[in-house]
Amino acid sequence: MNPSLRYAAVVVGAGPAGIAVVGNLLERQLGGKIVWIDPFFDGGRVNRKYREVPSNTKVSLFHAYAQAVQPFRDLVKKSPIPNAFTMMAKLDENKTCSLHYAADMCRALIDGLADQVHQCRGIVTGADLAENSSAGWTVRIRKQGSLQNIEVVAPRLILCTGSSPTLLPIPVRELSMQRLDLDTVLKPSTLATTLPMKAPLVVAVIGASHSAILALMNLVELARLSHSQLRVKWFTRHSLRYAECMDGWVLRDNTGLKGLAAEFAREQLEDARLPQSEAGRFIEKIDCGGHEKELSAYQRHLPECTHLVQAVGFTRDPLPKLSRSGQILNPEFDYESGGFVDGEGRVLRGLYGAGIAFPERIVDPYGNVEYAVGLYKFMKFVKRVCPMWTAS
Ligand SMILES: Cc1cc2nc3c(=O)[nH]c(=O)nc-3n(C[C@H](O)[C@H](O)[C@H](O)COP(=O)(O)OP(=O)(O)OC[C@H]3O[C@@H](n4cnc5c(N)ncnc54)[C@H](O)[C@@H]3O)c2cc1C
Numbered sequence: 001m002n003p004s005l006r007y008a009a010v011v012v013g014a015g016p017a018g019i020a021v022v023g024n025l026l027e028r029q030l031g032g033k034i035v036w037i038d039p040f041f042d043g044g045r046v047n048r049k050y051r052e053v054p055s056n057t058k059v060s061l062f063h064a065y066a067q068a069v070q071p072f073r074d075l076v077k078k079s080p081i082p083n084a085f086t087m088m089a090k091l092d093e094n095k096t097c098s099l100h101y102a103a104d105m106c107r108a109l110i111d112g113l114a115d116q117v118h119q120c121r122g123i124v125t126g127a128d129l130a131e132n133s134s135a136g137w138t139v140r141i142r143k144q145g146s147l148q149n150i151e152v153v154a155p156r157l158i159l160c161t162g163s164s165p166t167l168l169p170i171p172v173r174e175l176s177m178q179r180l181d182l183d184t185v186l187k188p189s190t191l192a193t194t195l196p197m198k199a200p201l202v203v204a205v206i207g208a209s210h211s212a213i214l215a216l217m218n219l220v221e222l223a224r225l226s227h228s229q230l231r232v233k234w235f236t237r238h239s240l241r242y243a244e245c246m247d248g249w250v251l252r253d254n255t256g257l258k259g260l261a262a263e264f265a266r267e268q269l270e271d272a273r274l275p276q277s278e279a280g281r282f283i284e285k286i287d288c289g290g291h292e293k294e295l296s297a298y299q300r301h302l303p304e305c306t307h308l309v310q311a312v313g314f315t316r317d318p319l320p321k322l323s324r325s326g327q328i329l330n331p332e333f334d335y336e337s338g339g340f341v342d343g344e345g346r347v348l349r350g351l352y353g354a355g356i357a358f359p360e361r362i363v364d365p366y367g368n369v370e371y372a373v374g375l376y377k378f379m380k381f382v383k384r385v386c387p388m389w390t391a392s
């Protein structure tokens with residue numbers, strides 16, 4: 001093996017989680033170079049898909065993310081002004097903001113870190129752990145524009161590979177409706193040109209958490225401003241849930257509505273408001289809690305719909321093919337340590353994860369279990385577990 005292809009760590013993915021991991025590894029001065037792999041190096045889905053989405057976290061948490069480790073603080077300090085950090089600093093830190101500010105901050109961090117790590121544009125296609133040697137992980141990378149794989153070796157492999165909107169089968173078979181991609185519905189400028197303006201449209205929206213409420217908000221705005229024949233059937237299986245400030249902690253911090261979505265839901269979508277609200281002119285709410293009720297609701301209402309958008313959560317993107325001494329692995333994530341175990345519960349040495357695909361599990365004071373998804377939450381998690389990752 002060419003010694004230049006040996007690294008202290010391989011980080012896969014340059015979204016907010018990968019950026020947080022690289023910042024923490026650099027801060028801990030591993031004594032070897034880090035190789036960081038992503039096909040785009042543009043800040044992940046927040047930048048590619050969600051620039052037009054209003055944040056559900058306060059500006060102060062984006063600041064906290066950018067100030068959390070010394071390598072970030074150094075590059076914030078030396079960035080020529082104006083920059084993404086100074087743009088963010090102009091905002092009220094107690095309010096939410098458009099995610100394009102967070103996306104630009106992520107891009108600025110990636111660019112600023114470029115001379116401290118080896119950034120490699122490409123896809124990690126597989127990785128093998130040498131079982132009986134200290135060599136660690138041999139990681140296969142398909143570099144962009146090349147059909148050949150290169151291999152690098154490192155004792156640590158950290159997966160920050162992200163998740164995409166979950167797609168479920170359409171609940172009623174043989175319907176000829178068109179699926180709308182959730183990412184499109186969350187991007188008003190694209191949504192406006194995707195849906196025909198002058199045709200009668202009935203869009204089914206399934207779900208009732210952040211993505212679903214923003215989908216409803218964007219569709220209502222479209223119906224109000226340009227697509228006068230657009231109507232929405234909103235299928236929800238639970239009542240609206242909001243994040244609530246408690247004494248020093250937040251109830252439903254990861255699952256409850258916050259920010260603009262919460263405002264819109266409280267003011268326009270609650271049962272007591274919907275019939276009189278502006279949104280109620282366009283939205284018909286269909287309660288489908290409970291399995292039987294759900295199926296009959298879909299059977300009755302879906303045939304009238306021309307389009308369907310599912311806002312039912314996110315699913316991990318496919319992982320590189322992982323093996324141990326050539327034997328295929330199906331690693332299970334340990335939500336406490338950020339590590340992985342094999343099918344028999346044995347720790348997979350040097351394999352770690354972070355981000356929306358591999359979040360920390362939190363138990364709140366009432367015993368509710370949630371998964372910590374958000375830029376600053378990734379940072380807090382990685383800060384806690386990174387000393388363990390680098391000690392071994
Ligand atoms: C609609 C929406 C709004 C959100 N709003 C907020 C918010 O307001 N505030 C907040 O704090 N959080 C928010 N989040 C949560 C979270 O911050 C984002 O989901 C964030 O994008 C997750 O970052 P990530 O790095 O885990 O994954 P991603 O952003 O998906 O990045 C993963 C990266 O890995 C790369 N990758 C994947 N596989 C490979 C491979 N095999 N080889 C090389 N590269 C690979 C991908 O190309 C991608 O660049 C939001 C999430 C969603 C879905």
Ligand SMILES: NC(=O)c1ccc[n+]([C@@H]2O[C@H](COP(=O)([O-])OP(=O)(O)OC[C@H]3O[C@@H](n4cnc5c(N)ncnc54)[C@H](OP(=O)(O)O)[C@@H]3O)[C@@H](O)[C@H]2O)c1
Pocket residue numbers: 053054055056057168206207208209210211212214235236237238254255259261311312313314373374
């Ligand atoms: N900035 C923003 O405003 C914003 C916008 C979108 C997303 N996000 C973030 O992105 C992450 C994902 O959020 P998300 O809203 O996409 O998903 P989510 O929080 O995972 O919620 C998924 C929702 O879909 C419902 N659901 C699942 N399967 C269903 C089915 N078969 N039929 C009907 N409903 C179903 C769930 O209901 P049950 O609870 O009953 O299962 C739940 O309400 C979160 O971290 C969120 O904070 C942020």
